[in-house]
Amino acid sequence: MKNNNYPRLFVLFFPMALVFTVFFIVPMVKLAIVGASGEDGIQAYLSLLTTPRHFESMVSTILLSLAATLAALVLSTVSGLFLVRNRFPGREALISILTFPLAFPGVVVGFMVIMLAGRQGLVGDITSSLGMDKVVFAYSSFGLFIGYLYFSIPRVILTIMAAAEKLDLSLEEAARCLGASNWRVVRDVILPALKPGLISSGAICFATSMGAFGTAFTLATNIDVLPMTIYTEFTLNANIAGAASLSIVLGVITWIALFIARSLSGNTTAAAG
Template sequence: MNDITFPQRWRVAFIAPALSVFIAFWLLPIAALVQVSGDGHPFATYAALLTNASYMRSLGQTVLLSAAVTLTTLVLSVIAGLLLARREFTGKRLLLALLTFPLAFPGVVVGFMVIMLAGRQGLIGSLSMKLTGDRWVFAYSIAGLFVGYLYFSIPRVIITVMASATKLDASLEEAARSLGASPWRILCDIVLPALAPGLIAAGAVCFATSMGAFGTAFTLATDIDVLPMTIYTQFTLSANMVTAAGLSIILGIVTWAVLAAARSATGSAVAATA
């Protein structure tokens, strides 16, 4: 079948809508953020932000939380994803539907569910009160936010793992098994390297989502110091547009750096497994 070629004017017409959306909803807002954050003295503004212990502690806590969520999500999703991709059992379709159901919930609803689980009147607190006489409450802390982020991160990664697992070459595993390789060695030497590109990409998206997630943190915010909440506080309560814009740019740069590193690593992983 011959390749379909379009005149130059049609190519421009096809790309114009996407380019317009990109300019209107990404480029112009970013340019406005950069302009506001500079406030006529960009170097002084960012130097003040980067040397402020409170802001950097908030950024560090956000990065650590996002990294912990990403690593935990990858481990749990690999186990569950491989099992679901390779095993058939009664109720599998229902289980998959339930696992992906959290994708339909906004962050505020996820936060409310964490409160119902580990809040002052939550299920865990009620059970611990009966068993130990002490009410365990962690919904309004980093631990609660960690649980909430896991809740909406795991379904995304499980879907990626299942899609990648269906493309694995089963003959390689059979050959390794026939040569006496243990299941652990097969997992480490064959399965995980083959899944690596998808896992890196999914992990990067999970990290970026956790870095910028706001709804869940807003719902649980009592003792939580993460950068999206700091930005919100500066913007709404303090009316400090310069600081809010500058912290937004810093948050974006850190997240974009991780995504760029993931793209580079994914390319290397693809080349290594080719």
């Protein structure tokens, strides 16, 4: 029997396919062609391994992104569980404050880090008033880490809170009745239940940090990260092919991380009711 749903499905699918082709496939193909059009040809895609500056930039970007992701997962998991399981005055206002950074562009986040730990920042003023050397870390790897962490926490905490609300508390009670300590309950019951949310939100944090340009542009004075390296190659060195090839490689690294995370989270069943 002929399926009469095919025309309807085509009508629904065509706009999405058109937008995806025009705004993603075509630009990516063009970018890939430009990346291989320089003097090095297709070898330009290996510059991350053959050019020391590009390699160091890639390593710095990956390490910073991983560090910010792991820190955001830890902080957001603890905070998210606390906020879901406790009701107190000002709770909704606190949740709004924790998620408010989603409204800020990267440049604003970088500027806030400068106000905190720049040359005229709060941390430096406090350490100077205590008779210590002025502490300035806004323009270092740690300052960039703080910026990445700042905009990563909201992306994780919302996912963790949504997952925590679905946890089956009877499983925790059963584990405690069987003699499990609080740590065993967390390790064997709560974390496995939150695992899909942790993996998916962590992947988003990693991908966002890998491609964060505004914050890096504001803070990366003493450190190169891939978005800044791409910007430098494109604007200062007029190396359009090099910038394009680095962009493709950055996209591939991020896509691999998202694909692995999707595969892991898709094969995990949460212990929730």
